[in-house]
Amino acid sequence: MEKQAQTRIRLVLVPCPYQGHINPMLQLATILHSRGFSISIVHTQFHAPSSENHPDFEFISLPDSLSDDLISSGNVSAILVAVNANFHEPLTDCLVQMMQSEKERGKVACIIYDELMWGSEAVANSLGLSSIMLRTNTVSAQLGRNLVLQLMRDGLVPLQDSLLQEPVPDHYPLRYKDLPVSHFKPAQNFEEIVTKISDVRSSSAVIWNTMFCLEDSLLEQVRQRCSVPNFAVGPMHKFAPCLSSSLLAEDFSCMSWLDKKADSSVLYVSLGSIACISENELSEMAWGLLNSKVPFLWVVRPGLVAACSKWEAPLPRGFKEAVGDMGCIVEWAPQKEVLAHKAVGGFWSHCGWNSVVESISAGVPFICRPSFGDQRVTARYVTHVWKVGLHLEDELKGDEVVRVVRRLMTEQEGTEIRKTALELRKAVENSTIKGGSSFNDLENLFDMIRSF
Incomplete structure (x- = not known):
């Protein structure tokens, strides 16, 4: 999209202070700036985004008054409730x-806020400013949250074990175990969050980082029920220059390692920026990857293993020596570049939505190992609706890791899944070109903002 003349219309964007939310907000900011809008990023001190790759944006850090104890607790629900109250x-x-x-x-034309920064809408409304909500997840995940809220109000949460494997009526392909139930205490925090983000209140529109080709029927449902326009403009990273907004330093040395590997031969393994696993799970992953005999690029970030801040410490004794050049282990990888590399043929993912969007856009199929929340919903859609992945469920064992990795990377089943992934990539590409659904929704979004 060609850059137009500067209009001096300023947009204030308020991201949620987590990696999976900062990325799409800065991508949206880049898209809007390319169309002549001035951009101010107003953010918390907690997990403040880097301004380094965005010199044309104004970054304004505001106090969030979060205590060290609350931050160290890792209780995302409690942190979000506190941030919205304090901000x-x-x-x-x-x-x-x-x-x-x-x-x-x-x-200042309007405030564009992450749905998890719902307090921004009230501020905008009190000042007579227009506001737009950005949803960084899927429509399917949002509908799943709404269902959990209803179950909570009906007294059915926590869910009974006998119900977990049962299909959720009218919500194929979800089982009750796939619903995004929060395990953070107290439960009232989750209820408050879902209640707040389910209601657009005075906002003028909703932006989704999803695509019509993935969620056409669900988007139509939302558009029919919602009183304001819903713009599906994903994948946003395809409309924005590939500039990093990572909170962790990316290790580009893995790219030269990938250059030496055969096409579609490498399994990329990354469980995102928040999820934690046990030391035993790490060990089962390690030996399973080694025994699969499939080359792998594995992100073992600080904090991946609970209570461990050093990434080398929890790896099994002798593992790195046994792997040799078959594997490459880094603290953090430049994910979009990795997924675009011709050597990468699969992605073992936690199924955070940013990761799924980036992988689908690159035509790379999945091994799904969701950790919590919306990730479980997304994993079911990846495997049962879009059919571009395999689900690695239940207790993590090395033998099962070997079996699933080989299914995706070396067997005929994986070849067929990879073919489907490439077809889906083409459909996503078509949504971003002139006349495509995401392209058209972006144009309509620009027109709305200019009308404020």
């Missing part, structure tokens, strides 16, 4: 200052 006054003061200096800074 109201600083965000209000910031926006008032921006509105008072519009002659120098440009008119």
Whole structure:
């Protein structure tokens, strides 16, 4: 999309302070900037995004008043509730200052906020500003959250063991065990979060980082029920230049290792930026990958194993020596570049939505090992609706790792899944070209913003 003349219309974007939410918000900011809008990123001090790769944006850090104990607890639900409560006054003061200096800074047209920063909508409404909600997950995951909320109100959460394997009526392919039930305490926090993000309130529109070719019927349901426009503009990273917004340092040395491997021969393994596993699970993964005899690039980030901050410590004794050049182990990888590399033929993923979007866009199939929340919903759609992956469920054992890795990477079943993944990549590509569904929704979004 060609860059148009600067309009001096300023957009204020408020990201949620987690990697999987920062990435799509900065991608959206890059797309909007390419169309002439001035961009201000207003963010928390906690997990503050880097401004290094975005010199044209204004970054404004506001106090979030999170205690060290709350941050170290890792209780995402409690952190989000606290952030929204604490951020109201600083965000209000910031926006008032921006509105008072519009002659120098440009008119503030609207606030675009991550759905998990729901307090931003109330601030915008109190100041007479338009707001737009960004949903960084899937429509299927959002509908799953709404169902969990209803189950909670009916007193059915926690779910009974006898129900877990049963299919959820009218929600194929989900089983009750796949629903995004939160295990963070207290349960009231999760209920508050889902209640807040389910209601667009005074917002003028909703933006989704998804595609019509993936969720056509679900998007139609949402559009029929919702009183404001819903724009499906994914995959946003395909509309924006490939600039890193990673909170962790990316190790590009793995790219030269990939250059030496045969096409579609390498399994990329990454469980995202938040999920934790036990030391025993890490050991079963390690020996399973080794015994599969399939080359692998494995991200073992600091904190992947609970209570371990050093990535080398928990790896089994003698593992790295036994692997040799068959494997490459890094703390963090440049994921979009890795998935685009011709040597990568599969992705063992936690099924966070950013990772799934990037892999589908690259035509790379999955081994799904979801950790929590929306990831379980997404994994079922990957394996049972879009049919571009295998699900590695239940207790993690080395023998099962070997079996599933070989199924995807060396057997005929994997060849067929890879063919489906390439077909889906083509459908996604078609959505981003002129006349495609995502392209058209972006154009409509631009027109709406200019009308404010």
